[in-house]
Amino acid sequence: MKYTRDELIAAVSKQMPKERWKHTQGVMETAVWLAEKYGADPEKADLAAILHDVSKYWPVKEMEAIIRENDHLNQELLEYDKPLWHSEVGYFVAKRDYGVEDTEVLDAIRYHTSGRVGMTLLDKVVCLADYMEPGRDFPGVNNIRELANHSLEEALLAGFESTIGFLLSKRQIIYPMTILARNDLVRQIGRLNE
Numbered sequence: 001m002k003y004t005r006d007e008l009i010a011a012v013s014k015q016m017p018k019e020r021w022k023h024t025q026g027v028m029e030t031a032v033w034l035a036e037k038y039g040a041d042p043e044k045a046d047l048a049a050i051l052h053d054v055s056k057y058w059p060v061k062e063m064e065a066i067i068r069e070n071d072h073l074n075q076e077l078l079e080y081d082k083p084l085w086h087s088e089v090g091y092f093v094a095k096r097d098y099g100v101e102d103t104e105v106l107d108a109i110r111y112h113t114s115g116r117v118g119m120t121l122l123d124k125v126v127c128l129a130d131y132m133e134p135g136r137d138f139p140g141v142n143n144i145r146e147l148a149n150h151s152l153e154e155a156l157l158a159g160f161e162s163t164i165g166f167l168l169s170k171r172q173i174i175y176p177m178t179i180l181a182r183n184d185l186v187r188q189i190g191r192l193n194e
Helices: 007-013 017-037 042-051 060-069 075-079 080-095 104-111 120-134 141-147 152-169 178-191
Strands: none
Touching: 007 017, 007 042, 007 075, 017 120, 017 152, 042 080, 042 120, 060 075, 060 080, 075 080, 075 120, 080 104, 080 152, 104 120, 120 141, 120 152, 141 152
């Protein structure tokens, strides 16, 4: 990687408003806690958390151009809500601009908004940390935090179901990968409970 942790924090924090950087700090703290609790690598969790929203406040046209110009990025995302784009662009930028080469870290950045089938432990940790960091305040977040004390999968499932329920209540389109990720977690939980 091209940057020390402190240099990375300095570079990334300039990419967003102060309030969003507070969120990122909360995700960093929560991701490390979840990683330590559930056996993921805390350093990788910290790195992915630092970078997870790196491009969130970039101009939409710039994010769109990056996705369109790079065939290995998920072109299908362009058909869905723009707030999903920053995770794909963040994955690309972490690699291109910050020299992150660890596939596990890059994937945790890439899938932190949508989830995916077969989420890795690090994917789950970063995605859940983003849902439940201390600054988050939405109906059901305290339930997600309580579940996280006992089960990573149950807490993440509650997070996905909260998002899906919210989108349904607003009659918004739901990105299919999130539905598939939710269904995969239900299967995993079923196997754990057998």
